[in-house]
Amino acid sequence: xxxxxxxxxxxxxxxxxxxxxxxxxxxxxxxxxxxxxxxxxxxxxxxxxxxxxxxxxxxxxxxxxxxxxxxxxxxxxxxxxxxxxxxxxxxxxxxxxxxxxxxxxxxxxxxxxxxxxxxxxxxxxxxxxxxxxxxxxxxxxxxxxxxxxxxxxxxxxxxxxxxxxxxxxxxxxxxxxxxxxxxxxxxxxxxxxxxxxxxxxxxxxxxxxxxxxxxxxxxxxxxxxxxxxxxxxxxxxxxxxxxxxxxxxxxxxxxxx
Amino acid sequence: xxxxxxxxxxxxxxxxxxxxxxxxxxxxxxxxxxxxxxxxxxxxxxxxxxxxxxxxxxxxxxxxxxxxxxxxxxxxxxxxxxxxxxxxxxxxxxxxxxxxxxxxxxxxxxxxxxxxxxxxxxxxxxxxxxxxxxxxxxxxxxxxxxxxxxxxxxxxxxxxxxxxxxxxxxxxxxxxxxxxxxxxxxxxxxxxxxxxxxxxxxxxxxxxxxxxxxxxxxxxxxxxxxxxxxxxxxxxxxxxxxxxxxxxxxxxxxxxxxxxxxxxxxxxxxxxxxxxxxxxxxxxxxxxxxxxxxxxxxxxxxxxxxxxxxxxxxxxxxxxxxxxxxxxxxx
Ligand SMILES: Nc1ncnc2c1ncn2[C@@H]1O[C@H](COP(=O)(O)OP(=O)(O)OP(=O)(O)O)[C@@H](O)[C@H]1O
Ligand SMILES: [Mg+2]
Numbered sequence: 001x002x003x004x005x006x007x008x009x010x011x012x013x014x015x016x017x018x019x020x021x022x023x024x025x026x027x028x029x030x031x032x033x034x035x036x037x038x039x040x041x042x043x044x045x046x047x048x049x050x051x052x053x054x055x056x057x058x059x060x061x062x063x064x065x066x067x068x069x070x071x072x073x074x075x076x077x078x079x080x081x082x083x084x085x086x087x088x089x090x091x092x093x094x095x096x097x098x099x100x101x102x103x104x105x106x107x108x109x110x111x112x113x114x115x116x117x118x119x120x121x122x123x124x125x126x127x128x129x130x131x132x133x134x135x136x137x138x139x140x141x142x143x144x145x146x147x148x149x150x151x152x153x154x155x156x157x158x159x160x161x162x163x164x165x166x167x168x169x170x171x172x173x174x175x176x177x178x179x180x181x182x183x184x185x186x187x188x189x190x191x192x193x194x195x196x197x198x199x200x201x202x203x204x205x206x207x208x209x210x211x212x213x214x215x216x217x218x219x220x221x222x223x224x225x226x227x228x229x230x231x232x233x234x235x236x237x238x239x240x241x242x243x244x245x246x247x248x249x250x251x252x253x254x255x256x257x
Numbered sequence: 258x259x260x261x262x263x264x265x266x267x268x269x270x271x272x273x274x275x276x277x278x279x280x281x282x283x284x285x286x287x288x289x290x291x292x293x294x295x296x297x298x299x300x301x302x303x304x305x306x307x308x309x310x311x312x313x314x315x316x317x318x319x320x321x322x323x324x325x326x327x328x329x330x331x332x333x334x335x336x337x338x339x340x341x342x343x344x345x346x347x348x349x350x351x352x353x354x355x356x357x358x359x360x361x362x363x364x365x366x367x368x369x370x371x372x373x374x375x376x377x378x379x380x381x382x383x384x385x386x387x388x389x390x391x392x393x394x395x396x397x398x399x400x401x402x403x404x405x406x407x408x409x410x411x412x413x414x415x416x417x418x419x420x421x422x423x424x425x426x427x428x429x430x431x432x433x434x435x436x437x438x439x440x441x442x443x444x445x446x447x448x449x450x451x452x453x454x455x456x457x458x459x460x461x462x463x464x465x466x467x468x469x470x471x472x473x474x475x476x477x478x479x480x481x482x483x484x485x486x487x488x489x490x491x492x493x494x495x496x497x498x499x500x501x502x503x504x505x506x507x508x509x510x511x512x513x514x515x516x517x518x519x520x521x522x523x524x525x526x527x528x529x530x531x532x533x534x535x536x537x538x539x540x541x542x543x544x545x546x547x548x549x550x551x552x553x554x555x556x557x558x559x560x561x562x563x564x565x566x567x568x569x570x571x572x573x574x575x576x577x578x579x580x581x582x583x584x585x586x587x588x
Contacts, residue, residue: 056450080452092450094443105440108433109452115433116461122433164451 005068007032007172007202008053008084013062015045015052022048024226025062030172035198037213038206040223041246046206047089049223050174053204054086055079066172080109085168087161089176089206095150099141099160102149103132106167131167139163139193155186162190166197173197175205179212191216214238222246261427264510268292268423271513272416279521282408283480288520289412289419290476295500295512296426297469302498303506304435305462306442311352311368312497314375315345315467317489319474321379324392324484334398334405338418338475345471346464348375353463357456372491379489391485395478405479415476422469426509429465438462470497499537503544505551514552 006029015023023045030036038046051057053064055076064072066082074082085106094102107128108115122129136142139159144152149160162178178194179187187209195216197203207213213220213234220237222229224246230237237243271292275285294316301307319341326337356367379386386392397405405411429435441448441455449455478484487493496519504515519537526533548554 054450075454077449077452077454080450086450088447088450092444092447094440094447096443097440101436101440105437105448105453106451108437112453115437115453116457118429118432118434118461118465120432120434121428122431122436164447168451 004031006030006065007067008204009065010049010053011063011065013049013052013064014060015048015057016060022226023052026223026226026228028221028228028231030202030204031219032171032202033198034218035194035203035205035216036219036221037217038204038221038223039208039210039213040229043225044223045226046223047176048226050086050176050204050206054084054174077109077112080168080170081112083171084174085165085170085172086174087165087176087178089180091157091161093149093157093160093164096148098146098148099136099152100129100132100145102160103135103163103167104128106164107131107135107169110168131169135163135167138166140189155182158182158186159190162193170201172202172204175203177206177208179207179209187212260508261431264508265420265424265427267510268513269420271517272420275416276409276412282412284520284524286408286412286415286480287477288517289415290473290480291497291500291516291520292513293419293422293473293476294470294497295504295516296423296509297466297473298497298501299504299506299509299512300426300429300438300466300469301462302501303508303511304430304438304442305459306445307357307459307462308365308498309356309368309463309466310365310372310491310494310498311349311356312466312470313489313491313493313495314352314372315349315470316474316477316493316497317375317379317484317486318348319345319471320478320484320488321386321392322471323475324395324478325385327396327398327479328392328394334400334479338472341475342468342472345474346468349463349467349470350460353460353467357459357463368494369491372494376486376489376491379486386484386486389486391483391487392478393483395482395484397479397482411480415480418472418476422472423509423513426465426469430509434458434461499541503540503551505549505553507550507553511551511553514556518552 008030010026010028013023013026014021026049038049040046048057052059055074059072063070066084071079071082094105114120136145139162141156141159141163144156149157152160158178158181162175165173165175175194179190182190191212194203194205198216217234219231220234221231222237222243229246230240230243272289275288279285294312298309298312301309322341322344323337326332326340352368352371356364356371359367380388397411399405400414403410405414437448437453437458441458445455474488477488500515500519501512503518504513505511523533523537526536544551550557
């Protein structure tokens with residue numbers, strides 16, 4: 001495994017917000033077809049790392065490569081057709097558009113220039129519509145397909161949020177706290193979904209629920225104060241004294257399957 | 258019948274009804290010309306979420322382009338109109354390209370600044386534009402075998418163009434492009450995150466809006482035989498925006514209502530009371546405070562209040578993301 005080219009790699013990646021260094025020399029390597037989680041206390045820079053990897057914020061220094069190709073200066077929208085898609089920690093949907101249309105757009109984003117033709121209608125057999133249908137099935141949203149995203153329950157909105165990333169059919173999918181604010185049942189379903197996504201995607205996800213992290217990750221990266229603290233398989237990370245200190249010893253409780 | 262066909266039918270009804278109820282062919286033509294400009298403005302405001310104070314630039318330049326070609330060359334009318342549309346599109350692309358670099362208030366300020374800039378440009382180059390006097394004596398050549406000299410025949414010509422453009426704009430609005438614009442309006446950040454080069458979409462919307470507005474400006478210059486400085490004035494941008502907002506930004510037909518209302522009411526009031534703009538200001542306040550869906554929203558409520566009121570299918574504020582079964586047709 002270790003000799004494989006990583007699908008995504010960050011080399012000494014730093015991000016500054018003004019004078020504040022939110023991400024500092026982060027070096028990370030995501031192996032293809034693995035489930036890789038990022039954990040760390042609030043404000044550790046996890047979301048900022050995602051922002052940098054997906055191009056939402058500019059890296060102040062360092063390099064990002066996708067399959068060995070330098071993408072540090074590729075804009076966020078252009079990274080989607082390269083096979084990177086993400087979901088957000090704070091739900092960000094098209095509130096006034098219905099669920100199907102949200103997902104159709106997310107699927108269309110893979111071929112965005114096709115949508116630039118002002119005369120081209122949406123064919124009922126449109127590929128993007130078919131993908132939207134699939135994703136709705138997968139996330140159990142089919143029964144609300146015609147409801148505006150803004151009218152959905154919190155749990156449904158969180159599922160749709162993840163669905164937006166799935167609909168892009170990425171090779172690498174980044175999920176930022178997919179279970180945040182979810183009820184117990186939804187959390188279990190999301191855990192199953194992430195594990196399932198791991199079969200045909202590379203998954204990078206941020207999660208506070210240690211049960212999920214320790215259970216389904218191949219690799220865990222622990223961050224603190226903008227830096228990588230420890231990285232390794234769940235069992236190693238769990239018992240690392242530094243990690244226990246970072247979490248004040250009381251947050252890592254999930255069992256390892 | 259789907260929503261788009263219904264709205265097209267309503268637009269056609271307006272085009273047919275105006276000659277029956279109005280005495281002046283000039284005023285009737287003006288209604289449809291401004292309906293085109295307002296619908297083009299709506300593509301930016303209602304569909305893309307861009308409040309552009311630059312619409313008067315495209316309108317005015319369309320007037321000048323048509324006037325100059327018809328005064329100085331002997332090209333056919335159709336070509337002069339196409340040139341005006343191209344002028345509108347090209348300038349709108351430039352104005353859009355620069356303005357969308359900023360968002361919100363700063364975007365609006367930039368379009369406003371461009372509006373002033375082009376006004377003074379037109380004012381300064383008097384030799385070309387006629388300055389304060391405008392470009393005078395613009396001829397209205399025949400189109401093929403049809404003379405357009407009489408005001409109602411010109412109206413017929415305008416009405417045909419209006420319906421063609423209305424259908425074309427409807428097509429744009431319901432295309433994957435138009436639906437992506439709605440997404441941009443709703444959540445620009447997310448639209449970018451799922452892969453859409455949002456700026457290209459906004460610029461394209463500007464270009465289309467500019468083309469239609471430029472053509473409307475050309476038709477207006479032909480209508481009155483003059484390309485006046487007021488067509489490129491900041492007040493033109495303002496009037497087009499007011500028509501769009503009064504009509505409602507939820508769909509394109511609302512802009513036809515807004516333009517019709519504005520043009521006819523200003524004509525009525527200006528003859529009886531010189532301070533009629535006060536009333537218009539008052540109405541704008543009422544719309545902003547109490548009826549954000551504009552005249553169209555009011556119409557919807559009236560229709561619903563009827564005893565056999567239609568189902569609430571007419572209810573939602575913007576043409577909703579179309580169901581896959583119900584569309585696939587052009588207009
Ligand atoms: N746009 C911004 N401008 C300035 N500072 C920011 C910005 N976004 C985040 N920060 C700061 O950067 C640090 C890292 O934030 P980030 O959101 O990446 O943390 P996180 O690990 O995702 O935390 P959480 O678990 O709470 O989501 C925090 O101190 C935060 O306040
Ligand atoms: Mg975060």
